[in-house]
Amino acid sequence: MPKVSVAEAKSHLSELIAKSAHGKERFVITRRNRPVAALVSLEDLRIIEQHQQREGLAAVAGKWRGFDELAETMGDLDRLRQSGGEGRDVSL
Structure with missing residues (x-):
């Protein structure tokens, strides 16, 4: 930079x-x-803020007993985003 x-x-x-x-x-x-x-740019700032929010939620979920599944799902979502996965079809 x-x-x-x-x-x-x-x-x-x-x-x-x-x-x-x-x-x-x-x-x-x-x-x-x-x-x-x-x-x-504002776009970069939003990306930074979203990253901080995901990290914060993952940390909280990891500390609550019984929320292991949520932390695992969030990790799956993050991996999908990084790999550019399209996800599943949810159309009606």
Whole structure:
């Protein structure tokens, strides 16, 4: 990911936002050459948030007695998503 100083990000914010939103580029914002933030598209942010939610639910399910089946099913769903599986036909 390209690194951009805070000063540069301030002066080119519109351009960086356009590149992030439309060009799917990601930027690390630095202060004194140290990473302090990142600029990512909303699509990337949603993916990050979904990943965090799945991890959180899996952790909770694993701690509840009797919910092993739920944790296993969630793992199956995650593997299907990663492999690009189409799943099963649920049409009526």
